[in-house]
Amino acid sequence: MNVVFWILAVITILGGLTAVTLKNTVHCALALTVAFAGLALLFLELDAQFAGFAQILVYIGAVAILVVFAILLTRGSETPSEGVFSRTWFAGLLIAAGVFSVLAWAVLHSTAALPHESNVPAVDVRQIGHALMGRYVLPLEIVALLLTSAMLGAVIVAMHEKGEQK
Amino acid sequence: MTPLAAYLLVAALVFAIGLAGALTRRNAILVLIGIELMLNAANLNLVAFWRYGPHPELLTGMMFAVFSIAVAAAEAAVGLGLVIAIYRHARTTDLDEINRMKG
Amino acid sequence: MQEAMQFTPYTVASWIGKILWLIPALPIVAAGFIALLKQPKRKLASSLAISALFVSLLLALAAFGDVLAGWASGHAVRETVNFAWMHFGTTSVDLGWVLDPLSAVMLVMVTFVGLLIFIYSVGYMAHDENYTRFFCFLSLFAGAMLGVVISNSILLLFMCWELVGLTSYLLIGFWFQKPSAAAAAKKAFLTTRVGDIFFLLGIVWLFAQSGTLLFYNQGAGSMEPGALAGMLAAHGGLGLSAATAIGLLIFAGAVGKSGQLPLHVWLPDAMEGPTPVSALIHAATMVAAGVYLIARVYPLMSAGLQPGGTTVALSVVTWVGAATAVFAALIAVAQNDIKRILAYSTVSQLGYMMAGLGLGGVAIGMFHLITHAFFKALLFMGAGSVIHGCHEEQDIRHMGGLWKDMRWTFYTYAAGMLALAGFIPFAGFWSKDAILESAGSWHPSKAPFYLLVFGALLTAFYMTRQVSYVFFGKFRGHGHAHESPRVMTVPLAILAFFAVVLGLVGTPAWPWFRSFLTDRPSHFEWAGFAEPGIFTLMLTSTAVVVVGLLLGWWLYGNKSPRAEEPDALEKVMPLVWRALSNRLYVDEFYGATFIAFYFWWARVADWLDRCVWGGIVAAVTWLFGLLARFDRFFDENWVNGGFDKGCEELAVGGGLLARVQSGRVQTYLRLLALAVVVLAAILIWSSRG
Numbered sequence: 001m002n003v004v005f006w007i008l009a010v011i012t013i014l015g016g017l018t019a020v021t022l023k024n025t026v027h028c029a030l031a032l033t034v035a036f037a038g039l040a041l042l043f044l045e046l047d048a049q050f051a052g053f054a055q056i057l058v059y060i061g062a063v064a065i066l067v068v069f070a071i072l073l074t075r076g077s078e079t080p081s082e083g084v085f086s087r088t089w090f091a092g093l094l095i096a097a098g099v100f101s102v103l104a105w106a107v108l109h110s111t112a113a114l115p116h117e118s119n120v121p122a123v124d125v126r127q128i129g130h131a132l133m134g135r136y137v138l139p140l141e142i143v144a145l146l147l148t149s150a151m152l153g154a155v156i157v158a159m160h161e162k163g164e165q166k
Numbered sequence: 167m168t169p170l171a172a173y174l175l176v177a178a179l180v181f182a183i184g185l186a187g188a189l190t191r192r193n194a195i196l197v198l199i200g201i202e203l204m205l206n207a208a209n210l211n212l213v214a215f216w217r218y219g220p221h222p223e224l225l226t227g228m229m230f231a232v233f234s235i236a237v238a239a240a241e242a243a244v245g246l247g248l249v250i251a252i253y254r255h256a257r258t259t260d261l262d263e264i265n266r267m268k269g
Numbered sequence: 270m271q272e273a274m275q276f277t278p279y280t281v282a283s284w285i286g287k288i289l290w291l292i293p294a295l296p297i298v299a300a301g302f303i304a305l306l307k308q309p310k311r312k313l314a315s316s317l318a319i320s321a322l323f324v325s326l327l328l329a330l331a332a333f334g335d336v337l338a339g340w341a342s343g344h345a346v347r348e349t350v351n352f353a354w355m356h357f358g359t360t361s362v363d364l365g366w367v368l369d370p371l372s373a374v375m376l377v378m379v380t381f382v383g384l385l386i387f388i389y390s391v392g393y394m395a396h397d398e399n400y401t402r403f404f405c406f407l408s409l410f411a412g413a414m415l416g417v418v419i420s421n422s423i424l425l426l427f428m429c430w431e432l433v434g435l436t437s438y439l440l441i442g443f444w445f446q447k448p449s450a451a452a453a454a455k456k457a458f459l460t461t462r463v464g465d466i467f468f469l470l471g472i473v474w475l476f477a478q479s480g481t482l483l484f485y486n487q488g489a490g491s492m493e494p495g496a497l498a499g500m501l502a503a504h505g506g507l508g509l510s511a512a513t514a515i516g517l518l519i520f521a522g523a524v525g526k527s528g529q530l531p532l533h534v535w536l537p538d539a540m541e542g543p544t545p546v547s548a549l550i551h552a553a554t555m556v557a558a559g560v561y562l563i564a565r566v567y568p569l570m571s572a573g574l575q576p577g578g579t580t581v582a583l584s585v586v587t588w589v590g591a592a593t594a595v596f597a598a599l600i601a602v603a604q605n606d607i608k609r610i611l612a613y614s615t616v617s618q619l620g621y622m623m624a625g626l627g628l629g630g631v632a633i634g635m636f637h638l639i640t641h642a643f644f645k646a647l648l649f650m651g652a653g654s655v656i657h658g659c660h661e662e663q664d665i666r667h668m669g670g671l672w673k674d675m676r677w678t679f680y681t682y683a684a685g686m687l688a689l690a691g692f693i694p695f696a697g698f699w700s701k702d703a704i705l706e707s708a709g710s711w712h713p714s715k716a717p718f719y720l721l722v723f724g725a726l727l728t729a730f731y732m733t734r735q736v737s738y739v740f741f742g743k744f745r746g747h748g749h750a751h752e753s754p755r756v757m758t759v760p761l762a763i764l765a766f767f768a769v770v771l772g773l774v775g776t777p778a779w780p781w782f783r784s785f786l787t788d789r790p791s792h793f794e795w796a797g798f799a800e801p802g803i804f805t806l807m808l809t810s811t812a813v814v815v816v817g818l819l820l821g822w823w824l825y826g827n828k829s830p831r832a833e834e835p836d837a838l839e840k841v842m843p844l845v846w847r848a849l850s851n852r853l854y855v856d857e858f859y860g861a862t863f864i865a866f867y868f869w870w871a872r873v874a875d876w877l878d879r880c881v882w883g884g885i886v887a888a889v890t891w892l893f894g895l896l897a898r899f900d901r902f903f904d905e906n907w908v909n910g911g912f913d914k915g916c917e918e919l920a921v922g923g924g925l926l927a928r929v930q931s932g933r934v935q936t937y938l939r940l941l942a943l944a945v946v947v948l949a950a951i952l953i954w955s956s957r958g
Contacts, residue, residue: 005169009176016180016203020187025195032199035180039206043231046173046217051209051231058235063202063242070195070246074253085190086262086935092189095939098946100182106953107174121222131225136233143236150240154247189939197935261935268932 005045012038023084025071033064047120050128173214181207194249194259198242205238285332286348286368289419292328292376293429295321297412303405314401318408319387325415326384329376336373340785346370349421349485363482367421370786371631375418375561378639382553382646383411385760389650390545392756393657403443403543410436414554418561422482423472423491426562430468430526433558434461437550441542453538460535464525471518475569478503478511484565492568501572509581512572516582519566520589527559527619530593534856536616540608544653547608552615552645557638560622564631571630579713583627590623591708591717591724596853598727602734602838603849607652607665610735614689615645617724621704624717629707632783637700639782640771644688644697647764651682654753654761655739659746665738667747672740674750677758679740681765686736688768690729691814693807696772698814701725703783706806725810726817733821741827 015035022028036059043052086092132140184203187196209231216227253259299321303314339346351365387407394400413436416429435458442454476482479496481489488495497512505514523529528536539551550556563570563586570582579587594617601613618641626634656663658675672679688695691702705725708718744750752758774781824837839846848854929936 005172009172012176013179013183016183019199019203020183020191020196025193028196028199032202035203036206039180039210042173042176042210043213046213048213048217048228048231051213051228051235054232054235055206055209058239059202059206062239066242066246067195067199067202070198070249073250074195074259082192082260084192084196086192089190092935092939093186095942095946096182096186096189099185099942099949100178102946102949102953103178103181104175106949107171107178121217123225123228128225128229131229136229139229139233143233146237147240150244154243157244158247158250185942189935189942194934197938261933264934265932268930 005042008038008041008045012042026068029064029067029071032067033060036060036064047123050123050125168218170214170218173218174211177207177210177214180204180210192260192262194252194261194264195246197261198245198249201245202238202242205234205241209234283335283348285328285335286350288328289332289350289366289368292325292332292380292419293412293415295325295412296408296415300405300409300412303401303408306401308398308401311400314404315387315391318404318411319384319391321408322380322384322387322411325411326377326380329373329380332368333373333377336368336370337785340370347485349483349487351421351483351486362424363422363486364425365421365483365486366419366425367485368419371561371564371635372418374635374639374786376415378642379411379414379418379554382642382764383414383549385763386545386549386553386646386650387411389548389653389757389760390543392754393545393653394543397543399443403440406436406439406443407545407549410440410550410555414558417558421484421486421490423475423484424482426565427468427472430522430558430562431465433555434458434465434526437461437539437555440546440550441539443542443546447541450541453535453541457535457539460532461525464522464532467518468522468525471515471522474511474515474518475500478515492566497568497572500569510573512569513581516566516570516572516580517585519569520563520582520586523559523562523623524589525559526562527556527623528593528616529559529589529620529623530596531855533593533597533616534859537609537612537852540606540612544608544649544656547612548646548649548653551612552649553642556615556619557622557642560619560626560634560638563623563626564635567626567631570626577712579627579711584713585627587624587627587711587717590620590625590627591720593617593620594624594724595620595720595727598724598731600849600852601731602727603836603846605665605850606663607655607668607735607739608649608663610665610731611645611648611652614648614728614731617728618645618689621701621721621724624721625700625704625707628711628717629704632786633703633707635786636703636782640688640696640700640768643764643771644685644695644768647681647685647761647768648689650757650761650764651678651685654678654757655682657753657757658750660748662746665735667745668739668750669742669746670740670744671750674744675752677752677761681758681761682740683736684765684768686732688772690732690818691725691810692729692818693811694769694772696768696770698810699772702807702810705810706803709802709806722809722813726813729814729817730821733818734825737821737825737827 012035015031015033015038018031019028019035022031036055040052040055040060043049043055181204184200184207186200187203188200191197191200212227212231212234216222216225216231219227249259252264256264258264296318299317303317306314336346347367347369349365349367351363353361354364355362387404390403390407394403397403410433413429413432417426417433420426420429438454438458441457442451444450445454472482475491478500479491481491481496483490484492486493490496491500500512500515501510503511505511507514509517525532536551536556540547542550570586571580574580574583597613597616597620601610601617604610604613618637622634622637622641625637655668655671655675655678658671658678659668662668684695688697691697705718705721708721709715711717828837835843836846839850851857929940
């Protein structure tokens with residue numbers, strides 16, 4: 001494993017950690033963005049350039065911004081009085097640790113079945129285009145529909161009710 | 167450790183971190199942040215398996231990841247919209263306080 | 270002389286024999302109709318009763334005529350009509366009736382005397398408000414008595430016997446509002462019951478021994494030679510033959526019903542009933558039923574009789590009869606109630622009848638029964654007339670001088686009194702003489718003869734005493750005595766006529782009655798008087814009677830002592846008088862022994878019932894109560910409580926489980942994640958395995 005991978009891995013993990021532990025919610029959103037960036041670079045490292053750029057565009061460009069907007073709209077920037085973690089945070093931590101242990105154990109104990117180095121795939125955009133319009137046309141259309149309905153839904157959900165005070 | 171295993175472990179760790187955040191933070195938005203992390207970890211898994219699995223020329227893994235990104239975006243939009251709506255109603259985003267559905 | 274019955278074989282039942290059952294049936298049906306009538310319908314009630322009995326009388330006369338014709342032509346009549354009432358396997362319960370001289374004579378007597386008394390009652394009970402009920406019971410009694418007379422089955426006889434006892438109870442206690450009357454009725458019933466128990470035992474034994482209930486049944490009856498021989502041979506315990514034992518048991522029934530010693534105690538108390546009742550039931554008919562019964566079963570009583578000897582059964586009958594005759598006559602001397610004197614006189618005369626049966630046979634006993642019925646009924650009815658005339662006064666010390674004011678009553682009463690005393694040539698003389706004659710020639714002992722003669726003396730004495738008190742001297746009552754109405758005096762006259770004349774059918778010169786009953790031809794011949802001993806006997810008995818009459822007259826005559834003064838005899842023998850006037854303490858003796866024992870036994874039974882059986886019941890109840898309480902405890906605490914506890918636990922568990930629904934999103938998320946962990950673990954494990 002090369003050094004780039006390890007650096008990128010550390011960045012991603014640290015980004016994630018800070019994202020869930022900081023008190024200031026805006027700082028958490030920013031840390032999340034770092035995590036996203038780390039993951040995008042990891043995609044690039046995995047020769048999935050399209051996925052990496054899509055990740056940057058969508059996640060960092062849209063989702064992170066959205067999260068910041070939401071934080072600002074809900075006064076999330078103010079520090080809460082009782083503390084940021086829930087009263088029963090230890091149970092949650094424990095469960096997460098349980099999940100990680102199961103996954104890690106599964107991964108580490110199945111190395112025998114895991115395939116080793118393989119050839120670098122040559123992926124160009126044309127192929128992706130062909131794939132999108134060929135094999136994956138149905139998912140494409142459905143995703144389009146989904147995005148539309150999601151947009152509509154979000155608007156309706158977050159819209160001011162008639163007569164309701166702001 | 168094979169490269170694939172390393173990638174999978176990283177993904178698993180990120181997943182666990184995201185889960186921990188979703189399960190322990192009070193603020194609803196931070197729960198959504200955790201969920202985004204979990205989704206990203208899953209995407210990483212997919213791409214890693216595409217890169218190191220059989221038949222990468224089929225582009226299955228990467229396509230799956232791309233679609234997952236699209237869906238995650240939609241989901242984030244709707245979810246945050248819901249949080250805002252709840253905030254408007256309950257005047258707080260503290261999840262410990264929001265227990266109207268208590269059985 | 271004792272004679273055995275001789276009958277030629279039967280003739281088939283004639284027309285009257287076939288309808289003989291109507292004779293008792295008509296009065297019973299009349300009684301049924303009267304029972305349904307309302308009280309105010311008095312005339313209808315008495316007319317029904319009288320006409321029913323009148324028709325019965327006509328039928329009885331027809332029957333008598335039939336038997337008489339048979340006797341006169343030399344063929345003795347014994348017609349029987351038998352039928353089976355119920356079948357039990359191979360045996361059957363037979364009932365039936367018989368028409369022979371014995372029953373014919375009784376039929377005529379009962380219906381005739383009964384009819385006269387019915388007519389008399391119309392006048393006597395005219396002022397009573399329960400007139401209708403009286404005639405109902407009277408008619409029922411008449412029917413039952415006639416049933417006893419014609420019965421050929423000992424079971425049918427017993428059934429009618431009991432019915433007679435029942436009606437006697439009803440009539441003695443007719444004025445039941447009077448406690449003494451109710452008590453007297455009860456006493457009569459219970460005392461005769463004691464006799465009836467033995468009678469029933471006798472019936473059962475007779476049936477078991479002879480195999481049939483019928484007396485006469487074409488040679489198979491229980492009074493016929495075949496069965497008698499069998500009973501004579503069988504053992505009856507205590508060294509007696511079965512015939513004797515059964516005969517004694519049956520005699521016990523007669524002892525109760527006919528008021529012999531020691532079951533005579535009910536007869537004097539039975540005078541609580543109205544006088545017609547006393548006349549009919551306790552003089553003429555019911556008490557005679559006992560004598561009739563013995564006459565009916567005479568073949569059994571005399572089974573094994575050797576000429577010139579006697580059987581054990583007949584001896585017992587004789588001794589009991591003789592003792593009773595004297596015992597009762599002694600008590601009658603010291604009584605002051607007009608009816609009570611006559612009651613004891615009846616007991617005494619019944620003793621004579623029984624003695625006559627035992628000493629001389631059926632004819633002798635029955636003759637006295639028939640004559641006694643007439644003159645005793647006459648005397649009772651006369652006494653009733655006197656009571657009526659003296660405004661319901663019954664104590665003879667408050668009467669007197671009535672021979673002037675109540676002439677008809679006096680003459681008829683005098684006739685009856687002389688007949689009873691046995692003064693020649695009245696009816697009583699001939700019948701009593703016949704008994705004395707048989708007593709005189711009784712081989713086992715002469716004692717009955719002397720007893721009976723003494724009894725005759727006493728009879729004359731106490732009757733004279735009574736007549737002197739009642740009819741002679743001066744009137745000591747209140748108010749003014751008056752003669753009774755015609756409806757009462759005419760029957761008196763008719764009976765008086767018979768009291769005089771009836772004896773003539775049984776004189777030694779013309780023993781028609783005896784011949785009729787024993788199926789011999791009879792002729793009238795003066796030579797009958799010349800038979801050895803007859804004339805002496807007639808003289809002796811007349812002398813005895815005269816002595817008694819004179820003694821009575823001498824002591825009581827025309828004197829009329831006031832009620833508070835002691836009796837003339839009492840002045841002479843005070844102690845004897847006291848004993849006699851207290852009825853020789855028989856009732857007191859019974860009270861101290863049997864009745865006291867009975868009450869003691871009742872107390873024991875009561876204690877047993879309350880403390881022992883009641884205690885057991887109470888214990889069981891307590892046990893059940895205990896069980897019930899435990900059951901309830903168990904149910905409330907363990908069953909209910911357990912159930913309630915279980916429900917509580919369920920609720921608690923539910924409450925605990927409900928905590929999962931906290932309403933907080935993160936809780937749900939955590940559970941999801943946990944589930945995923947578990948699922949993943951399972952999948953991994955299973956794939957590895």
